[in-house]
Amino acid sequence: MNLAKSAGGKWLISSPFSKFFEKSLKKYTLKVYNVICGFFLAAICIKNETDFELNQLVCALGGRSKRVTILWEFTMKLAISAAISSLFLATAVSAASLSIVGGTDRVLPGNHNPSYAGLDPALVPTIGAGDSVKAFSGSAAGAWEPFDGTNGLHLDVASRIQITYLGEEANAENISLNKAGGSLNNNTSTPGDFIVSLDLPDWVELVFETYSADGLTFRGDIENNTAGQNDDFLSIAFYQENSKNVLAFFGDGRGDTDHDDMVVRISIVPLPAGGLLLLSALGGFAVVRRKKKA
Known part of the structure; x- marks a missing residue:
């Protein structure tokens, strides 16, 4: 996997396996791949203090550029669902005797x-x-x-x-x-x-x-x-x-x-506080985005 910046300053990911993925992987497998790319790109943007705007993240797969806004929203839904599940589990354990x-x-x-x-x-x-x-x-x-x-x-x-x-x-x-x-x-x-x-x-x-x-x-x-x-x-x-x-x-x-x-x-x-850590991470992303917008 290669990471590069386009002339417009957008982060791009190009993969030597993109054609293979395009031809052989099913639709939902590609979605998972895109979600992973979205997380990876977000982490790079935060680390390098670049402008953390979703419409500036572009994932180039199979020669086609795709904005990751929809993928990011999908990822966030998964993360929130995981957080809710973790909290329900933590609540059940807290009631154990x-x-x-x-x-x-x-x-x-x-x-x-x-x-x-x-x-x-x-x-x-x-x-x-x-x-x-x-x-x-x-x-x-x-x-x-x-x-x-x-x-x-x-x-x-x-x-x-x-x-x-x-x-x-x-x-x-x-x-x-x-x-x-x-x-x-x-x-x-x-x-x-x-x-x-x-x-x-x-x-x-x-x-x-x-x-x-x-x-x-x-x-x-x-x-x-x-x-x-x-x-x-x-x-x-x-x-x-x-x-x-x-x-x-x-x-x-x-x-x-x-x-x-x-x-x-x-x-x-207590179980490891995965739910609380996840919620904290989501809150951290929100704070970073608001800060960059300001």
Whole structure:
């Protein structure tokens, strides 16, 4: 693609493939090509501080000069539609919430004492021994309500989920895993580390696995909501901080039931503000055009 300025000071694009496009590409493909050219030309005009008037932009395709005013209007309609869609998505995500369904009410015992050393004070949980949580067991033989496919931690709207490692008390290697986003390990992760994934509206995919202290021997796992599990010594307790944040306390069953062997926070976090950025960009174009006219 070659960029040149005509004698009249108009920006031109000439392409060695123009004949190919004219003969072989369908009408809507050419429209898309023209839209891309329009964006490209506008960016060049702004960068070089040339007169940003639509009637001065000319796109020469296949030997025929076409003013890009109509193409620009078409592009703007697409951009505005994308912005509206993004805003609707952002609104839906802002209304998303986490909820704990079922579980056995229990009070965290006096020996519940996870270490949050190294964690940003703003992230340290405000609950501890003496506070009430919802506890779940890894099987029907466990001490609390077992996961049966109808209970656990639930997400109501497709959202970006972040799981943050907060602290632990165990010598074992315990792993909190969001299957789509990665894993957190209390032997290798630093308090404040997190994993992120896009989750559909459903039961949150959260797995707790426990290994021997050397990390070589697998001892068992417990998965949120999944029925038919058989590791009755494992457990998860949830605490609802608010509609966007839930604490998960894991118990590895090694001689106690204090739910402090690994602690994570499950959070709904905002999507990248694409809609707002797009609207800002459109506003910027409008400001530039008004400035040049003035």
